Amino acid sequence: MATIGERAFRAHDRVAGRRNSAVTGFAVTGFAAAALLAIVTSGFFSPSYGVALSLIAVGMLVLVWLALQRRVHIMRVPDVYRIAVIWALPLTVARPLFSGDLWSYLAQGLTAAKGLDPYTLGPAQALGPDSAVTQHVSHYWVDTPAPYGPVWLTVSRAVAEMAGDNLLRSVLFYRLIALAGVFLIGWALPRLARRGGVSPVPALWLGLLNPLVLWHLVAGAHNDALMIGTMLVGMELALSALNRDEQGGWSRFAAGMTLLTIAACIKVVAVVAICCVAAELARRYGRPVRSALLVLLGAAAGMTVFSSIGGFGWISAMSSSTTVYSWMSPTTGTGLLIGLASGGRDTAAVVTVLNIAGLAVFLLLALRLLLSVYRGRISALRSLGLIFAAMLLCAPVVQPWYLLWALLPLAATTHRHRARVVMIAVSAVVALVTPPLAAAAPHLVVGYLIAITVLAATAAIPAVRRRCLLPMTRRPAETPATVGSTVVAAR
Numbered sequence: 001m002a003t004i005g006e007r008a009f010r011a012h013d014r015v016a017g018r019r020n021s022a023v024t025g026f027a028v029t030g031f032a033a034a035a036l037l038a039i040v041t042s043g044f045f046s047p048s049y050g051v052a053l054s055l056i057a058v059g060m061l062v063l064v065w066l067a068l069q070r071r072v073h074i075m076r077v078p079d080v081y082r083i084a085v086i087w088a089l090p091l092t093v094a095r096p097l098f099s100g101d102l103w104s105y106l107a108q109g110l111t112a113a114k115g116l117d118p119y120t121l122g123p124a125q126a127l128g129p130d131s132a133v134t135q136h137v138s139h140y141w142v143d144t145p146a147p148y149g150p151v152w153l154t155v156s157r158a159v160a161e162m163a164g165d166n167l168l169r170s171v172l173f174y175r176l177i178a179l180a181g182v183f184l185i186g187w188a189l190p191r192l193a194r195r196g197g198v199s200p201v202p203a204l205w206l207g208l209l210n211p212l213v214l215w216h217l218v219a220g221a222h223n224d225a226l227m228i229g230t231m232l233v234g235m236e237l238a239l240s241a242l243n244r245d246e247q248g249g250w251s252r253f254a255a256g257m258t259l260l261t262i263a264a265c266i267k268v269v270a271v272v273a274i275c276c277v278a279a280e281l282a283r284r285y286g287r288p289v290r291s292a293l294l295v296l297l298g299a300a301a302g303m304t305v306f307s308s309i310g311g312f313g314w315i316s317a318m319s320s321s322t323t324v325y326s327w328m329s330p331t332t333g334t335g336l337l338i339g340l341a342s343g344g345r346d347t348a349a350v351v352t353v354l355n356i357a358g359l360a361v362f363l364l365l366a367l368r369l370l371l372s373v374y375r376g377r378i379s380a381l382r383s384l385g386l387i388f389a390a391m392l393l394c395a396p397v398v399q400p401w402y403l404l405w406a407l408l409p410l411a412a413t414t415h416r417h418r419a420r421v422v423m424i425a426v427s428a429v430v431a432l433v434t435p436p437l438a439a440a441a442p443h444l445v446v447g448y449l450i451a452i453t454v455l456a457a458t459a460a461i462p463a464v465r466r467r468c469l470l471p472m473t474r475r476p477a478e479t480p481a482t483v484g485s486t487v488v489a490a491r
Helices: 004-040 047-074 077-092 101-113 123-127 132-136 150-163 167-195 200-206 211-219 224-242 249-264 268-285 288-310 314-323 330-341 347-374 380-394 400-411 417-433 441-473 480-490
Strands: none
Touching: 004 047, 004 077, 047 200, 047 211, 047 417, 047 441, 077 167, 077 200, 077 211, 101 123, 101 132, 101 150, 101 167, 123 132, 132 167, 150 167, 150 224, 150 288, 167 200, 167 211, 167 224, 167 400, 200 400, 200 417, 211 224, 211 400, 211 417, 224 249, 224 268, 224 380, 224 400, 249 268, 249 288, 268 288, 268 347, 268 380, 330 347, 330 380, 347 380, 380 400, 400 417
16 A cells, blocks of 8 residues: 555645646647737738737637636746746737837837937927838827836937837837836735735736736837836835845835836836835834825935936826827716717816816825725735726726736735636726727727637537537446445445
8 A cells, every 4th residue: 555655745746747737738828829919910911800810819818818717726936937928928029019109119219319308299299200100109199298207218218229210129129128027027926915915826827927918018018017017026125124024124125115216207106106105114113294204205306316317397298198088097988978978069178077076086095095004904015006996997097008007916915706806807808808909990890700709619619519428428327226236346
């Protein structure tokens, strides 16, 4: 008979075998879907076929991601990292997908490299309408100044000085920057999950492997990748420094606050993270006004230093992103519907009123959540995710990749099954309804119909096979006599 140790080793080998098989299977399947997406969006297909095939690839990868949840419990953190790398590989060599913001980054960097002010000039004014870069910028933003912080403008200027107006080289640089941000997310997320009492592997599955990360941070190369990455790493360093049981002290806290300040100088919304750390510091060390002011003044000093390098124009240019109506924003979308119902005459006024009301509601919710951190009712990291969630509900502009601001911190702090199901559902739906490439409405409608038909038929195949084959393979019911004879024979 096998000893207890031998049986344990055999059980361990079986679990390891299942884990390796699952990792290989899901990695290969996801890679195939991502590779199909990269190929069919390369421009070699007609619009009708290209849209349909790209949406099929999108649906395949979302389904693979959802199916992977059933095997997460047997995986380890390195397994998730391997899957993430394999899924992202095809998208790193694809054209910019799901958004054309990368071309706006390049235009703003070239504007700064020419000695002009990207905070006052749009791409068409600074580079001219005949520039190849300007022609790639969306017509919505071709006359819009840069709304980003001084650190990002400095980065964009450096890219422009290295790549010039070479489009391929510029895409490569921005992809590398975005991948650096995704790497920081992958480093910080399991550590933050352990700090929040959440298993790191499910947190990585919901966060790092999320299709929205692949679509918008890898394929789209949004500057949100670098902003979120530096913000999460800064949160981990700052919170670990405030934990008296961990080593590092104030030097680690200073490093964390520096990264949070950099994140806020990429996109100003990261100031929320600085406020959450200030509330946590006030709770742990007392003297709330003095502690909060110390953190906020330090961050303001850092932002002043970065602005002296990249420019102070971002303060007045922040409102430029609100010049285009965003249907995903609950307040703006509601205002547009009300305006449409009233004939369109009062649309601008209604949208403005609802946006102001949304801003007031957001400020009240954010203040209440920060007070909850100070009183010890919720953690600073969870407060960060909830404040961003409130921002998405109240902000005048919402884009699909903005969901990651709230989703990633909440993935590391959410324990309730129902709340995680909601985050999974929102991620899957938004990932499915966002087309990889812009196309005319008829092509999108036909493409979605074809993709839905193909994916539904594919998903139904296993159920049909089980229904057809089960009666043929079902064992006959055992009679009492058969059971008894079996028992006697066994004896």
